[in-house]
Amino acid sequence: MLYLLRENIRSAIRATVERRFGLMLPEVAVEFPPHAALGDLATPAAFEVSKRLKAATGEKRSPRDIALALAADLHPELTKNVDRIEVAGAGYVNCFLRRAETLLAALDAPAVVSMPRFGGKVIVEHTSVNPNKAAHIGHLRNAILGDTLVRILRAVGETVEVHNYIDDTGVQVADVVVGFAYMEGKSLADVEAITGKFDDVCWDLYARVGAWYAADESRLQLRAETLHAIERHEGALAALAEHVAERIVTCHLATMQRLGIQYDVLPCESAVLRLNFWSDAFERLKAAGAITYETEGRQAGCWVMRADPETTAADDEHDADKILVRSNGTVNYTGKDIAYHLWKLGLLDRDFHYRAFYRYPDGHTAWMGGAVASGTESPPTSFGQGVAYLNVIDVGQSYAQAFVKRGVLAVAPPARRSSVAVSAHVAYEKVALTPSSCLELGFTLSDEDRRRPFISMSGRKGLGVKANDLLDRLEKRALAQVQAHQPALSKAEQQSIAHKVAVAAVRYFLLKFARTTLIAFDFTEAMAEQGETGVYLLYSLVRIAGIRRKLREAGLECSAPAAVLRDYLPQVAEWLRDDGQNPNEFWALAVLALRYDVVLAEAAETLEPSVIAKYAFQLAQAFSAFYNRHNIRHESDEVRRAFLLALVSLVESRLLAALNVLGIDAPERM
RNA sequence: GCGCUCAUAGCUCAGUUGGAUAGAGCAACUGCCUUCUAAGCAGUAGGUCGUAGGUUCGAGUCCUACUGGGCGCACCA
Numbered sequence: 001m002l003y004l005l006r007e008n009i010r011s012a013i014r015a016t017v018e019r020r021f022g023l024m025l026p027e028v029a030v031e032f033p034p035h036a037a038l039g040d041l042a043t044p045a046a047f048e049v050s051k052r053l054k055a056a057t058g059e060k061r062s063p064r065d066i067a068l069a070l071a072a073d074l075h076p077e078l079t080k081n082v083d084r085i086e087v088a089g090a091g092y093v094n095c096f097l098r099r100a101e102t103l104l105a106a107l108d109a110p111a112v113v114s115m116p117r118f119g120g121k122v123i124v125e126h127t128s129v130n131p132n133k134a135a136h137i138g139h140l141r142n143a144i145l146g147d148t149l150v151r152i153l154r155a156v157g158e159t160v161e162v163h164n165y166i167d168d169t170g171v172q173v174a175d176v177v178v179g180f181a182y183m184e185g186k187s188l189a190d191v192e193a194i195t196g197k198f199d200d201v202c203w204d205l206y207a208r209v210g211a212w213y214a215a216d217e218s219r220l221q222l223r224a225e226t227l228h229a230i231e232r233h234e235g236a237l238a239a240l241a242e243h244v245a246e247r248i249v250t251c252h253l254a255t256m257q258r259l260g261i262q263y264d265v266l267p268c269e270s271a272v273l274r275l276n277f278w279s280d281a282f283e284r285l286k287a288a289g290a291i292t293y294e295t296e297g298r299q300a301g302c303w304v305m306r307a308d309p310e311t312t313a314a315d316d317e318h319d320a321d322k323i324l325v326r327s328n329g330t331v332n333y334t335g336k337d338i339a340y341h342l343w344k345l346g347l348l349d350r351d352f353h354y355r356a357f358y359r360y361p362d363g364h365t366a367w368m369g370g371a372v373a374s375g376t377e378s379p380p381t382s383f384g385q386g387v388a389y390l391n392v393i394d395v396g397q398s399y400a401q402a403f404v405k406r407g408v409l410a411v412a413p414p415a416r417r418s419s420v421a422v423s424a425h426v427a428y429e430k431v432a433l434t435p436s437s438c439l440e441l442g443f444t445l446s447d448e449d450r451r452r453p454f455i456s457m458s459g460r461k462g463l464g465v466k467a468n469d470l471l472d473r474l475e476k477r478a479l480a481q482v483q484a485h486q487p488a489l490s491k492a493e494q495q496s497i498a499h500k501v502a503v504a505a506v507r508y509f510l511l512k513f514a515r516t517t518l519i520a521f522d523f524t525e526a527m528a529e530q531g532e533t534g535v536y537l538l539y540s541l542v543r544i545a546g547i548r549r550k551l552r553e554a555g556l557e558c559s560a561p562a563a564v565l566r567d568y569l570p571q572v573a574e575w576l577r578d579d580g581q582n583p584n585e586f587w588a589l590a591v592l593a594l595r596y597d598v599v600l601a602e603a604a605e606t607l608e609p610s611v612i613a614k615y616a617f618q619l620a621q622a623f624s625a626f627y628n629r630h631n632i633r634h635e636s637d638e639v640r641r642a643f644l645l646a647l648v649s650l651v652e653s654r655l656l657a658a659l660n661v662l663g664i665d666a667p668e669r670m
Numbered sequence: 671g672c673g674c675u676c677a678u679a680g681c682u683c684a685g686u687u688g689g690a691u692a693g694a695g696c697a698a699c700u701g702c703c704u705u706c707u708a709a710g711c712a713g714u715a716g717g718u719c720g721u722a723g724g725u726u727c728g729a730g731u732c733c734u735a736c737u738g739g740g741c742g743c744a745c746c747a
Contacts, residue, residue, distance in 0.1 A: 027687075031686055032686065033690075034689095034690065035691090038690070042689090044689055047728080050727080051727085089690055090690090090727065090728085091727085171746065171747065172747070269747090298745090299745075302745060304745095307743090319743085330745090332744095332746075394741095395675075396741060396742065398674065399673085429675085429740090454740095481709070485707075485709080512683080513684095516675070517676085518741090528696080530695090530710090531695045533695085533709085539709055539710075542707070542709090543706070543710085544706095546706050599686095602687095606687090611684095614685095618694085624711070625711070625712090627706080627710085627711085633705090633706045634705075670707085
């Protein structure tokens, strides 16, 4: 609601400044003042005009004079929504909205308007966990961040395709294969016969393989041989690798499904090579002059991409350049990634072979993009060919991601360069463990480690909190609460509620931190059900559901409060008026709810989901205060009851929208 | 060595592209359940925004230097 209004004010100010002062303002800041006495929207543009006027003409005019002129000119253009405009402080222009009219209009308006900016399909890649062990909470942060980003983009009207890249040919898979084949002497049939949680079995095995290598480094030769067999796609080891990768991917998809996360395409790295994506990309990189063949020095025999000399410098220990093709002629990960990204933007005349890999309960299918044609079904739409890509990958990959982008940019035809320019690496910090969490997991720590603020997770050491384990613990804990609060419900209903509570808790916990904040995972904090948590958000909506239920039971139902209030506009205006020095609490709540689309737009623009999480909590908090002060069921005045209910409806609508974008589903009771 | 990033209340973190009186949760303390769910609400206390300069009407936010963390710079993926 406020998004469009803010844009209107922005353009009105820009036009007024141009007309009266002959200045073009590139950006006009319109913000939300710290308190209600200063209006609903405000702009410090007069300060900017004063500065620019002085620079352009030498004329000195006080910001306050300019603000007065702006306010006078602005008002006629905005009378529809704005009640009055005041100049405050040294030169702020403050707009006050017509409260009653705005509230009623908002009740009939959708929570958000469509405002796509990419102009076509955006490809979001996230999760991309090595398919060799159970997913841990670090992978969960990636997936939840990515999934929420997808939901944000879809909410603002973007078309999004979700990719989960499967690195089925890397050392990580090879290590588990070595474990099965050489440590345990298992055949493919033996591994296929393993029952139970396969990802947990591999988690333990992977850690043991690490120790096994450390005990005798000559065993690393087995890894190299296995890797080679996988890359050539030959023999029993390759077949075992394929089985491990596919089965683990299935585990990962099931884990993520618990959190409401789905994928459209699972492109496999093996196919990037076998379907000649790379050889095409290689030729194009050479033709574009983006890579050069080294004939001397320690990179002799390699194809390398030069670093940007302005931002990176080489020294004795490090080459700033990035090798894409090793001296033995094989391509590394970054090279393959460039090929994959060319495909994402439709810049390769090649495609994967698709087969339906995973069915979701709602009928959606995740398609595996592999090297060989198999199966009878084909996808309903074409994949790839996006106008932009967004990669949710941890910040440690920034260096490599920068080379991927430069590689794609070098090959892209001029008309498509803007596609590459708007594409981005959505970087986030990792999840580490607090020392106390490590101890709780049963790991022994040195005294030095004990004093550290956090300890990195390590799949190779088997040190980490598995995603499924955390969810299990949360569900168990929530179930105990639900059983205490809702003893009358069936076991199945209680479990369904406990599941929703657990999902809300994890998703909110991993989303409330800004992307660049390292999370030191602590069980106590992550399992908290009080304060700034996903549980609190659910509780607010449960209370709203409770209000509606009780009103229905009392025969006081009111499905369309706006229709009732339309006949009592002066009364509504009175209820929304500030009382002397005190700002009006109803209006404060309403105007916060109306900011939803502004917050969503900000999240979509900055690719920062945490702002929505923070906003949802703020709105829920404001509602809780309202809830404690006003009892709707016991309100005898019918019109006032409709008024209070209108506020509840507004909050409910925006809170539901926010939670939907956060991937959190609220139960009726809890 | 170079690059990126962070430093805000006892702890964990927000802080609207430079704006008006720096906020929240946890922990501590004080109240509130015959009431639409107390998984809650109201209140108290807690700050030289790492240090020193600079830019300007205005700096937690931008620039420089310094101090102290974290990450990256592999013929790994």
